[in-house]
Amino acid sequence: MTSTLKQQLQEDLTAAIRARDELRSGTIRLTLTAITKEEVAGTTARELSDAEVLQVITREAKKRREAAEAFELGGRPESAQREREEGVLLAEYLPKQLTDEELSTIVTAAVAEAKASGAEGPRAMGAVMKIVNPKVSGLAEGGRVAALVKQALAG
Known part of the structure; x- marks a missing residue:
């Protein structure tokens, strides 16, 4: 049974590839790779639940924020901007954050x-x-x- 969130990501990836949206397709592809890596980690391969997929997406979004800060400090604003854009894209899949x-x-x-x-x-x-x-x-x-x-x- 495929988690609905993972299924949504795969459908969005197909749509992004068709629309030739390089940023969206690249970001979703990396996220799906992280999800797959999590599924095969450990002794037996398993299907992640939606909650676990959310944790992976949250972790990926955090990586993007940290990378953006590092690029900003390293004097690479164009790379920092790309990381921020990827983070915003991933945020679309996460629940609304508390104020x-x-x-x-x-x-x-x-x-x-x-x-x-x-x-x-x-x-x-x-x-x-x-x-x-x-x-x-x-x-x-x-x-x-x-x-x-x-x-x-x-x-």
Whole structure:
């Protein structure tokens, strides 16, 4: 059973090739390769679920953001621009990210919950992250979440 997200990617790849959209076809091709690599990793080959395919796409999008920053620092703005464009393209397949306000509300509630169970100060980071992560999984980047939790615990 093919995951519907993977199927969507394959259909979009076919459409991009037909439309001669080099950026879209190249990006989707690389993403499908990453998905296939994940499927054959380990002792037995398996079909990824939509949630696992989403994780792969999220990881690929993060790679694009980091590469864009590296190219920018390295004085290669045209390469950085391409990486950003690929990241935007991959974002189309990801769920809408939480706004700073939405994320802040979730973190504040989690900090209060952790304090109620006796965890306070910087050492409570792990307890708060355990509460926050399941709620924001796939909707906010881990680094962003961790920074907000640190800020909430320090303040």
